[in-house]
Amino acid sequence: MTRILFYLEDYSHDIWREALLKIDPTVEFRSYPDWGSPDDGPAYAFVWEPKPRLLAQYHNIKAIFSLGAGVDHLTRDPALPKDVPIIRMGDDGLKEGMAEFVTMSVLMHHRGMPALLAKQRQKDWGRFFARAARDVRVGILGFGALGQVSAATLLPFGYDVAAWSRTEKLPRNGISLYHGTGSLDAFLARTDILVGLLPSTSETSGLMNSDRLARLPRGASIINAGRGSLVVLDDLVELLHSGHLGAASLDVFPEEPLPMDHALWGLDNVIITPHIAAITRPDTAAEYVLRNIKKLERGETAENQLDMKRGY
Ligand code: NDP
Ligand code: OXD
Numbered sequence: 599m600t601r602i603l604f605y606l607e608d609y610s611h612d613i614w615r616e617a618l619l620k621i622d623p624t625v626e627f628r629s630y631p632d633w634g635s636p637d638d639g640p641a642y643a644f645v646w647e648p649k650p651r652l653l654a655q656y657h658n659i660k661a662i663f664s665l666g667a668g669v670d671h672l673t674r675d676p677a678l679p680k681d682v683p684i685i686r687m688g689d690d691g692l693k694e695g696m697a698e699f700v701t702m703s704v705l706m707h708h709r710g711m712p713a714l715l716a717k718q719r720q721k722d723w724g725r726f727f728a729r730a731a732r733d734v735r736v737g738i739l740g741f742g743a744l745g746q747v748s749a750a751t752l753l754p755f756g757y758d759v760a761a762w763s764r765t766e767k768l769p770r771n772g773i774s775l776y777h778g779t780g781s782l783d784a785f786l787a788r789t790d791i792l793v794g795l796l797p798s799t800s801e802t803s804g805l806m807n808s809d810r811l812a813r814l815p816r817g818a819s820i821i822n823a824g825r826g827s828l829v830v831l832d833d834l835v836e837l838l839h840s841g842h843l844g845a846a847s848l849d850v851f852p853e854e855p856l857p858m859d860h861a862l863w864g865l866d867n868v869i870i871t872p873h874i875a876a877i878t879r880p881d882t883a884a885e886y887v888l889r890n891i892k893k894l895e896r897g898e899t900a901e902n903q904l905d906m907k908r909g910y
Contacts, residue, residue: 617880650857691879700748716866731756737789797908798825808833823875826851
């Protein structure tokens with residue numbers, strides 16, 4: 599019997615219970631706050647934004663599964679257990695969702711949709727003629743699970759795709775690869791549409807500041823679907839105002855929801871979405887969690903295990 603301690607605020611837990619039990623009817627699904635006693639026996643936590651210090655109270659937790667790919671909601675807990683594996687979400691549903699969102703956003707910027715929508719509101723017939731996709735240079739910041747699937751989905755459209763990561767990757771057909779801080783300026787200089795798919799770490803926070811944003815070619819667009827800490831919003835607003843940047847699609851923000859009085863809300867060339875780029879899907883996530891519990895119980899390492907030193 600596998601005991602799962604589930605935590606998710608504001609949403610029903612029933613679909614999660616059903617998804618897990620459909621795969622393994624012997625699962626004991628314990629929905630917060632009904633987590634029982636820490637002495638009840640081994641359990642696995644499956645959580646999103648748990649209250650700080652909660653996990654530390656349950657010394658029976660053998661591993662912590664994040665309901666999302668990001669783990670910043672866990673690493674900010676000062677009492678996060680140190681000796682328990684933490685597993686990031688990596689189910690196929692999340693990858694499909696992000697590939698869809700990135701493709702939709704790249705197409706929107708390539709085809710000038712932010713400007714066209716602004717014209718529509720003015721009843722303005724002004725036309726926008728898009729370049730061929732092969733002449734549009736897309737640059738993906740972060741070439742992990744989500745960056746890779748997004749790049750693969752963009753290639754058949756003909757885009758000139760590059761990706762930037764921390765460590766060097768094996769060559770991939772059709773994708774120009776960059777890695778490390780030393781190559782960032784060159785990567786930005788060749789990028790017409792920048793896609794942020796980085797985790798939030800001490801190294802990525804504030805990375806896209808005024809200096810870095812200015813290295814993008816004039817008229818470039820930026821899409822951020824990783825974490826809001828990547829982009830310094832005041833700098834972004836300034837470069838959008840000055841016309842150096844053409845448009846932006848932002849799904850994630852340093853503070854969520856984006857405060858009502860933020861200047862971004864008023865910009866016609868900005869598309870704001872409420873952190874919905876990729877949502878973990880119960881059916882694929884349940885399969886992922888149960889598959890990884892089996893791995894851990896066989897003494898193997900789980901997929902996508904958090905490396906505390908890297909921060910992701
Ligand atoms: P991965 O851990 O698989 O990939 C992260 C990528 O970022 C890797 O390529 C990694 O490099 C790179 N990276 C990390 N730090 C640096 C750095 N300092 N310099 C250069 N590259 C760096 O994560 P995922 O692809 O699964 O997810 C990415 C992020 O997307 C998540 O952390 C989460 O925050 C966000 N997300 C947002 C969602 C939304 O709805 N908006 C939904 C799901 C996720 P390397 O390959 O060398 O390790
Ligand atoms: C995630 C997210 O990290 O939804 O999965 O942001």
